[in-house]
Amino acid sequence: MTAPDTAPAASRGGRWIEHWDPEDEAFWQESGEKVARRNLLFSVLAEHIGFSVWTLWSVLVLFMGPEYGLTPADKFLLTSVVTLVGAVVRVPYTFAVAVFGGRNWTVISASLLLIPTVAAFTVMEPGTSFSTFLLVALLAGFGGGNFASSMTNINAFFPLRKKGWALGLNAGGGNIGVPVIQLVALAVIGASGGPRVVLAIYIPLIVLAATLAALRMDNIASVKNDTGAAIDAAKDAHTWIMSFLYIGTFGSFIGYSFAFGQVLTNEFGRTPLQAAYLTFIGPLLGSLIRPVGGRLADRFGGARITLYNFVGMAAATACLVFASMAKSLPLFVSVFVVLFVLSGLGNGSTYKMIPGIFHAKALAQGLTGEAAARHGRRLSGASMGLIGAVGALGGVGINLAFRQSFLSYGSGTGAFVAFLAFYGLCFAVTWSVYLRRPDAQSTTEVAAETKSQLSYAEV
Structure with a gap:
């Protein structure tokens, strides 16, 4: 079997692989796995820094005391804006991989992180207007956006049987950027440093991530910009169903990551240092567990893991309502950490479902072998940007819900009640679409539908 050809194409510069067939077992064992793992490693690094920059403001607001003149509602609005933009740019970032190449776009997107970091370093001081803070x-x-392009790129490198693990590891390694920057903030606050120290730490790390991506990653020539795939994915109902479910898992993870510290300071009177001691634990465990969610989905089926996961998230949220009303900090923090873990587990299982669903649909259309795998990769890659973008919007909703809850009730209890209802709805959707057996209608219909449902139950 021919090894991957990483020589530059005649019409293009940079590292381009002209032949890539991960579903071919001989190709994968001989050389494909080594190349895929190398790209995964440096993809994780770049995405990790991207997540850290995205969640910068979840820690910067902890430094912004009374001298900044911001209310709790102002701070929730700041984090909501960050989450919103991060969700929206995921769509173009997804298709940028096919336009520029996965390696090339990783270099570009990592380098772009210098803009918000340097801008925040410049304006972060008392007396700066709220509108300036909002813009930065x-x-x-x-x-x-780095998450969407990274996941689309890595999706193309791995065979279907390993996508749950690979995508979970890629996303989990990126998600760890959230607790890492919170730990950095904890160290800086503990050393009586200011927010500019945090920013100064990340500027050289951004340069390092971009440089290593340029030196060690590859582009896959067969991953092309396919407008038709984007249109087909947007027309497919499963893209939007999975977007809804991803709001429940990733939307929760990123929304809580931004909001947890502010809830502790506003509802339980914790100081920024006391909050920083607690805020990193949940995102850290949620990030580490994400590959486990992908691995469990590979083994037992993503739909099953996702279903039971929403049961756990609903139960944990009900406990948070009680803890919030009882003003019990130990119970509140403990259960919130559990909720973070469950959101991370669900992130892995839901993302594993995406390629599985489209591969199952390809088989149902009569495609087999590489043709089915290629069709599944085409649509799953296109859908991931949309699903990732809509899912991230859940983080916006969480921060706005907390903002309104604190304005209306002075606590986060009202927001948690709304989240509880939403997780119940996610459970119902998962069960009815991917796991419910169809009612008997006709012999032909039952046979066809049962086959489809069984296939989806395994995705």
Whole structure:
């Protein structure tokens, strides 16, 4: 079997692989796995820095005391804007991989992170207007787009049987950027440093991530910009169903990551340092568990893991309502950490479902072998940007819900009640679409539908 050809194409510069067939077992064992793992490693690094920059403002607001003149509602609005921009840019970032190449776009997108970081370094001081802070926070949303392009790129490198693990590891390694920057902030606050110290730490790390991507990653020539795939994915109902479910998992993870510290300071009277001691634990465990969610989905089926995961998230949220009303900090923090873990587990299982669903649909259309795998990769790659973008909007909703809850009730209890209802709805959708057996109608219909449902149950 021919090894991957990484020589530059005649008409293009940079590292381009002209032949790539991960579904071919001989190709994969001989050389494909080594190349895929190398690209995964440096993709994780670049995405990790992207997540850190995206969630910069979840820690910067902890430094912004009374001298900044911002209300709790102002701070929730700042984090909402960051989350919103990060969600929106995921769509163009997804298709940028096919336009520029996965390696090339990783270099570009990592380099773009210098803009919000340097801008925040420049303006972060008392006396700066709220509108200026809002504009600079908006720029930090660029970091949220890196996830979509990274996942689309890595999706093309791995065979279907390993996508759950690979995508979970890629996303989990990126998600860890959230607790890492919170730990950095904890160290800086503990050393009586200011927010500019945090920013100064990340500027050289951004340069390092871009440089390593340029030196060690590859582009896959067969991953082309396919407008038709984007249109087909947008027309497919499963793209929007999975977007809805991803709001429940990733939307929760990123929304809580931004909001947890502010909830602790506003509802439980914790100081920024006391909050920083607690905020990193949940995102860290949620990030580490994401590959496990992908691995469990590979083994037992993403739909099953996702279904039971929403049961756990609903139960944890009900406990948070009680803890919030009882003003019990130990119970609140403990259950919030559990909720973070469950959101990370669900992130892995839902993202594993995406390629599985489109591969199952390809088989149902009569495609087999590489043709089915290629069709599945085409649509799953296109859908991931849309699903990632809509899912991230859940983070906006969470921060706005907390903002309104604190304005109306002075606590986060009202927001948690709304989240509880939403997780119940996610459970119902997962069960009815991917796991419910169809009612008997006709012999032909039952046979066809049962086959489809069984296939979806395994995705």
